[in-house]
Amino acid sequence: MSAIREPAAICLRTAQQLSETSEEPPESYIWTSNIEVDAPLATEIPVVDVSRLVSSADAELAALHSALTTWGCFQAVNHGIESASLDEMLRLAREFFHQPMLEKQRYTRQGNDVEGYSSSPSVIQQHEWTDKLRLLVAPEDGRKLKYWPQNPEPFRKVLEEYSAKIRQVEEQILRSIAKTLSLTDEDCFLRKITTMSAQFNYYPPCSKPDRVFGMRPHRDGTGVTLLLQDREVRGLQLLQDNQWLSVPTMPQALLFLVGDQLEIMSNEIFKSAMHRVVINSEAERNSVVMFCSPDIAEEIEPLDQLVDEERPKMFKKVTNYAGSFFNYYHQGKRAIDTLRI
Ligand SMILES: O=C(O)CCC(=O)C(=O)O
Numbered sequence: 001m002s003a004i005r006e007p008a009a010i011c012l013r014t015a016q017q018l019s020e021t022s023e024e025p026p027e028s029y030i031w032t033s034n035i036e037v038d039a040p041l042a043t044e045i046p047v048v049d050v051s052r053l054v055s056s057a058d059a060e061l062a063a064l065h066s067a068l069t070t071w072g073c074f075q076a077v078n079h080g081i082e083s084a085s086l087d088e089m090l091r092l093a094r095e096f097f098h099q100p101m102l103e104k105q106r107y108t109r110q111g112n113d114v115e116g117y118s119s120s121p122s123v124i125q126q127h128e129w130t131d132k133l134r135l136l137v138a139p140e141d142g143r144k145l146k147y148w149p150q151n152p153e154p155f156r157k158v159l160e161e162y163s164a165k166i167r168q169v170e171e172q173i174l175r176s177i178a179k180t181l182s183l184t185d186e187d188c189f190l191r192k193i194t195t196m197s198a199q200f201n202y203y204p205p206c207s208k209p210d211r212v213f214g215m216r217p218h219r220d221g222t223g224v225t226l227l228l229q230d231r232e233v234r235g236l237q238l239l240q241d242n243q244w245l246s247v248p249t250m251p252q253a254l255l256f257l258v259g260d261q262l263e264i265m266s267n268e269i270f271k272s273a274m275h276r277v278v279i280n281s282e283a284e285r286n287s288v289v290m291f292c293s294p295d296i297a298e299e300i301e302p303l304d305q306l307v308d309e310e311r312p313k314m315f316k317k318v319t320n321y322a323g324s325f326f327n328y329y330h331q332g333k334r335a336i337d338t339l340r341i
């Protein structure tokens with residue numbers, strides 16, 4: 001009897017429950033080859049001073065342009081969000097996942113929603129060792145408050161404030177990106193990238209970090225992503241020149257990543273950053289990720305000013321990139337490749 005019931009029970013368990021109860025991760029989590037957990041540190045990862053972008057310092061704009069064309073990401077410092085706010089957002093994220101399962105299950109993702117509390121989605125073959133809470137924060141009238149945790153108590157308020165601050169940083173950076181591309185309309189990215197979703201990722205310890213991913217190698221389907229990493233525990237890795245490198249923790253920084261839709265709009269001048277998350281056998285890890293994307297009804301294509309004879313248009317026009325991103329992601333493919341001209 002228990003032999004029949006066991007597989008179904010495993011599918012329903014969250015990464016946290018597996019971490020607490022099983023000695024070996026189930027087969028569906030085991031990756032085909034060894035994962036380099038202790039990859040070399042990405043000591044060269046670009047750092048951009050956002051306060052200097054605001055004053056339009058040419059050197060900082062050049063640093064921004066170079067970061068986006070070479071790495072597709074950078075550590076944003078002096079962004080204006082106090083470290084107490086960053087700490088509080090991370091602390092509440094951690095507290096949310098440490099609540100009893102029944103409390104968290106009040107926010108379980110339903111039906112075809114992408115929002116809510118969930119563990120590794122069962123539609124993908126390869127499971128990932130992470131539990132998530134995803135919430136759309138902008139536009140405000142699209143929020144589904146039924147998924148917004150009432151506990152820990154100030155969670156909703158803190159998320160609301162945090163996302164407003166992130167939007168300011170995002171706006172500064174998007175304007176500066178338009179400047180580095182010499183675009184006439186400095187607000188062109190801003191006007192396209194209007195939605196924001198928060199994703200809280202919780203990676204409990206796992207006994208097999210060399211065979212189980214926190215998150216598989218992927219590029220984000222966003223316009224841009226602003227990522228707040230765990231203060232102490234490393235886990236995020238970037239692919240640079242065919243080598244996986246470990247992103248150092250940098251407590252005051254937000255990691256800015258180019259997503260596929262900025263790659264499309266920039267006519268591939270910028271490339272979205274390939275990244276993955278490895279896990280730790282002893283320590284849990286938390287991250288708070290803000291996904292900033294165009295509305296699904298918005299038409300996305302390379303900007304006219306970035307298309308010329310030398311750089312012809314690289315991608316076809318697309319709407320609802322996010323939808324096709326998820327479909328292809330679950331098949332282990334990239335939606336952007338289907339748009340190439
Ligand atoms: O946890 C992290 O550091 C990265 C998470 C990530 O890549 C994602 O949520 O898309």
Ligand SMILES: [Fe+2]
Pocket residue numbers: 218219220275
């Ligand atoms: Fe990601």
